[in-house]
Amino acid sequence: MIPLSRGLNPHETALAEPLDPGEPPFELLHGSPSYINVLDALGAWEAVRALRDHTGTEACASFKHTSPAGIALGLPSLPGDEEFLDSGLLPPGQLGRAVVRARSTAPKCSYGDFVAVSGPVTTEAPLFAHAIGVIAPDFTPEALAALSCFNGGRFIVLRGNPAGPRSAGSTPVPETLETAGLRLTRSAAPLSGFAGGVRTETGTPGRPEDLAVAVTAVRHAQSNAMAFVVDGATIGIGMGQQNRLDCTRLAAARARTWQRRHHPDVLGLRFREGIGPAERAVWRARLAEGDLTASVRAEFADVLLHPADAGTEPDWSRTPPLSGVTLAADNHFPFVEVVELAARLGVTQLVTPAGSTDAGALRDACAEHGMSWVVTGERFFRH
Structure with missing residues (x-):
């Protein structure tokens, strides 16, 4: 039995109980997950395991509110990605590249997200900054210590079980939901390949x-x-x-x-000292979305090295x-x-x-x- 910090809402209590105590889907290493954190972790974990098994390449999934904000394989980066991702030199390994690429799909969504990776976390801990938690097959002691300091010491670290009920070749486990006095059960067999060919x-x-x-x-x-x-x-x-x-x-x-985040004017934005990579990525995305209100433009000007740049709308035809x-x-x-x-x-x-x-x-x-x-x-x- 795993006590959870809350249910779907702060006033609710919640528990997580493995169906098979000998094969829980994860081991809690640090933090106190909520009901929604567990759902995000399990969904993301299932996604990266399936993708890694199918492609042979390390994978990452960023989940928020039970759906992916971004999913990526750790493929080699393309020229110019360093500037686009606003993170300096990109990680050399597959796992680090997968994390950066998945979490850059939608920076506003991958902020307070739950992240899953298909391989053990070693030197990649800094890449999970501004997430709420991570699930991986394992962590080095150094990575675990670093992650445990994030989010004021409340960062959630889960060691996923590769041999869980949704692993390749496992016996299908029915999915059950109890709501409003009714129990619903469905077969939840993992799909192989691309769903029947x-x-x-x-x-x-x-x-x-x-x-x-x-x-x-x-x-x-x-x-x-x-x-x-x-x-x-x-x-x-x-x-x-x-x-x-x-x-x-x-x-x-x-x-x-x-x-549009590849637009030269978006890439060329210069931020004042103290504005970190995650916040810069969010502001680039907000400019790329367009339709900034007056109050948002004022906030935007406050984070730029040259505040007047906040009033300039890029020529999107150059995207x-x-x-x-x-x-x-x-x-x-x-x-x-x-x-x-x-x-x-x-x-x-x-x-x-x-x-x-x-x-x-x-x-x-x-x-x-x-x-x-x-x-x-x-x-x-x-x-």
Whole structure:
């Protein structure tokens, strides 16, 4: 039995009890997690384990409110990433690169996030600053000591169990929810590969790493879920809306913000001394989003080395274009409009489960915009 610091709200109490005391999903090494922290940790842990098993590359997932804010593989960084990520020299190892890339998908979301990594934490501890906790297969004593000092000593450190109930080859464990006097139970067998196989409806599939990250992202986000991915990392995730178009527009807005953060005027911002990397990244994202109110511009001016820069709006037509982007959905696309929106953001690979009632029109739209369309065998709703 693990006492939790609170339930979903501060006035609630909560406990976590392993179904199998001999095989708990994690060991609490430091801190006092809340109910929502545990949900985020378990969701992120499941995502990175699946991605690492499938690709053979170290992975990181940043979760907030039970959905991914960013997921990435530790692929080699591209030229210019150091400036874009606002973190100086990037980590040389796969694990560190995965952390930086996942948590830079949406800096405003990955602030107070729960982070999961697929490999042991050694020298990467500083990369988890401004998170609320981390789950990993293990930690060096030095890393554990450093992490334990974060967040005023309240940072949560969990050692994940690689042999838990959702591990590859494990016996499926039903998922049970008790609410309003009713017990709901569903089979929760982990999906293998890409949910019953993959076929190509049109075109030639793109990078398999991007396909893997995109499918992992929508599998672990609240439905409806859409994810834009490039170079093995998410750049925009939309989830939790009641219709797929709203989810697409949310994901696209976040991807466009990620794109605009590459604008030379955004990269060229200079901050006054004492403004750390995480805060700088958030301000760059806020400028890239646009529509700053007067009070926010005043705050923005206060953190800049040259306050007058806060009143200058970049010429967004100079934003470097996106290309080679993958867009995945947790269910089929019901509208051709989704393809048209995707084309504006450089999407060349769509990934959906089978079942669209308008497959012919979607196929024609993909061909018109030069996109491949990869179809998986099953949908993966998550609530």
